[in-house]
Structure formats: structure tokens, C-alpha cells
Amino acid sequence: MKLPVPPTEKSFASPLHHPRVATVIGRWLGTAVAVCFLTGLYSHFLQDTPCWLPIPSRPANLYRVTQGLHVLSGIVAVPLLLAKLWTVYPKLFAKFDPKAIRPAIERLSILVLVSSMALELFIGFVNTLQWYPWPFPFRQTHYALAWIIVGALLVHLAVKLPLIRANWRRTPEPAPESLPAETTGLTRRGLFRTVAGAATLVGIASVGQSAPAFGPVAVLAPRKPNVGPQGLPVNRTAEAAGVTGIDADWRFTIVGPRQLSYTLEELRALPQNRSDLPIACVEGWSQGARWEGVRMRDLLAAAGAAPSSRVRVVSMEKGGFYATSEVPEEFAADPLTLLALRLNGAELALDHGFPARIIAPNRPGVLQTKWVHSLEVMT
Numbered sequence: 001m002k003l004p005v006p007p008t009e010k011s012f013a014s015p016l017h018h019p020r021v022a023t024v025i026g027r028w029l030g031t032a033v034a035v036c037f038l039t040g041l042y043s044h045f046l047q048d049t050p051c052w053l054p055i056p057s058r059p060a061n062l063y064r065v066t067q068g069l070h071v072l073s074g075i076v077a078v079p080l081l082l083a084k085l086w087t088v089y090p091k092l093f094a095k096f097d098p099k100a101i102r103p104a105i106e107r108l109s110i111l112v113l114v115s116s117m118a119l120e121l122f123i124g125f126v127n128t129l130q131w132y133p134w135p136f137p138f139r140q141t142h143y144a145l146a147w148i149i150v151g152a153l154l155v156h157l158a159v160k161l162p163l164i165r166a167n168w169r170r171t172p173e174p175a176p177e178s179l180p181a182e183t184t185g186l187t188r189r190g191l192f193r194t195v196a197g198a199a200t201l202v203g204i205a206s207v208g209q210s211a212p213a214f215g216p217v218a219v220l221a222p223r224k225p226n227v228g229p230q231g232l233p234v235n236r237t238a239e240a241a242g243v244t245g246i247d248a249d250w251r252f253t254i255v256g257p258r259q260l261s262y263t264l265e266e267l268r269a270l271p272q273n274r275s276d277l278p279i280a281c282v283e284g285w286s287q288g289a290r291w292e293g294v295r296m297r298d299l300l301a302a303a304g305a306a307p308s309s310r311v312r313v314v315s316m317e318k319g320g321f322y323a324t325s326e327v328p329e330e331f332a333a334d335p336l337t338l339l340a341l342r343l344n345g346a347e348l349a350l351d352h353g354f355p356a357r358i359i360a361p362n363r364p365g366v367l368q369t370k371w372v373h374s375l376e377v378m379t
Helices: 019-047 060-091 099-128 138-166 188-204 213-218 264-269 296-302 329-333
Strands: 250-255 259-260 274-278 286-295 312-316 324-327 338-343 356-359 370-376
Touching: 019 060, 019 138, 019 188, 060 099, 060 188, 060 286, 099 138, 188 274, 250 296, 259 264, 264 338, 274 338, 274 356, 286 296, 296 329, 296 338, 296 370
Parallel strands: 250 370
Antiparallel strands: 250 259, 274 286, 286 338, 312 324, 312 370, 338 356
């Protein structure tokens, strides 16, 4: 009995495995990865701001745009990555000399790049569903993987640079009559259109969670931004946070040069201001809303602190990563930053942070602390 001959790289005769095809799809994938990385880096620095990096509070909707792009580019990268892997998978059957340094570096960079990118996209998508079936912290792991991907990508580009340069510009496509009958069918242009169409389709079907115009067709979006109490979704409910309401003797305090204490009625009696700001969450969804409450800079001034003070916000939430948050100087001084008491014309719902919450421009939703009971002046 004759044993089957194992396939080699030359066994895959389709012209769609040409380096030109891999280069074009690689450009698209590289663009998606670059947008995803840069917007993710911005989100990380908003949550863990280095002392040397001042982040402005304006434009007020900037984080809504960047985080929407972050999640969108990550979702679009999925079909692009699959198409890229399909174009180059015959290389797996190429002869390999383990003593050759360049091929060894190339294969190692590809292994690291593909595995880390696949894991990054998977846990990123699962995060949009707020499902965490792993024991490691998501945000720190997601951030570390991003840098691994960038490093592996740079090594891969350096190794493949001659091939990329040779196929960067359009190359002639072989005529169908010059190909074996079993390889004719989809052309390069047809493949490009198919891949671009798939990426566009999944993008349109998911972007509606941050772009309301696409809401009706956002079948892949895990959130409908206008669905929830008072027309706004809720990520962490009061029950999950261990907050059941407020006692009759509840008071809001400011710890500063002068310590102040207010009942809820006294807070409502202070000059009220309005801010039209979105809640923009790290999962990619966002929704604009109308907030009313007391300006943070007015509260700081009443406590004898500079309007540009750095502030720690303390919640009634029981534990959790965001039971406290810090408001940098630029945000504390911004007139749009409120200790909000009302949402869309009504008293805050408990799930939205009753009796008071923080709302500030250009901030991730996880830092818009709910169920606030004190502010602590840090500087």
C-alpha cells in the first residue's frame, strides 16, 4: 500500500496565497492593530495616569470616540487576522532548517505574534460581554499582551521587509487560462472585496453600541446604549456593589482645609449646574445624557481648597476595584465636572449612583464613581 505524500508548500497552487495578497491584507490588519493599540494605550493612561503625562479634560467626548474606535478596530481585526492566516498557512509546510537563524527568528516571531494576538482579541471580545472566565486580571493582562504583540510585530516586519517591499505595489495577476483548472475561481480582487466586505459587515453590526445611527443594525453589539434605567445602561448594579440605599442620617462630606458635611437636601439646595456628557465605558458602549448637580470646583472652593486640587472620590460600594477613584487637577477644575444628583431630568436611580455620583468630561465610565459619600482633597 502506497503511503500518501505529505504536502509541501508547492502543494498549494492557488494564486491567492501569493505574497502580494498577504501584503495587502497585512496592511489592513496592521492599520486595525495600530488603531486598537493607540486607543487602548490612551484608555490605559486615563485609568493609570503617569505623573509626567498631563491628560486634558477636553474635548469632552474624546474618550467616547477613542474607546469606540478601540473596540471597533479590535472586532474588525478578527476577520482580517483569519484572512491573513489563510493566505500564508502554506508556509507551515515549507522545509525548515533549525540551524538557520533568520527562518528560526521568523517562525518564533510568527508564533508569538499569532498566539498573543488571538488571545488578545478573544479576551477583549469577552470583556465586551462582561464575562471573565479566567483567574488573571483582565486589564493588566490585556495591556501586557498589547506590548508583546507590538514587539513581535516589529520583529516580523523587520524579517519580512524585503518581501513586503517587493510586493507593496500592485503586481500582475496571472491570467485564469495560465492556471491549472483546479486553481481557477476567486481572483485576488475578489478575495480583497470579500475580506473587506466581511470586516465592514462585522464593524457595522457592532458599532451601534457607540454610534447611535447604527443602533438598529447592531446585532453583534452586546449593549443597546439607550436601554436601561433612565435611558442609560448599567454595568454594575447597586445590588452587585452591596449598596441597598441610604440611611436617614446619610451625609456627604468633604475632607479638605475645612471639613464640610451636607445632607442630601442641603446638596440639592446648593447652586445646581447642568452638564451634557456621555457615559463611555471600556467595553465600547457609550450614551449621552443630561446631568444636574453641584460643580466639583465649587465644592472644593467651599472647603477652602484650590479648584485645581487633586481629589479622591470614595464610594459606598463594598469592595471592588473602583470603590475609590482619583480626579486629576484638570478634571476637578473643569466646570463640566459635577457631583451629579439628577439624570435626564429625574433623581438618580439607585443603579445609577443615588444619592450622588461623579460625572466628568473625557473619562472612562469606571472612573465616574457612583454612590459617592465623600471627597478627599489630596493636594
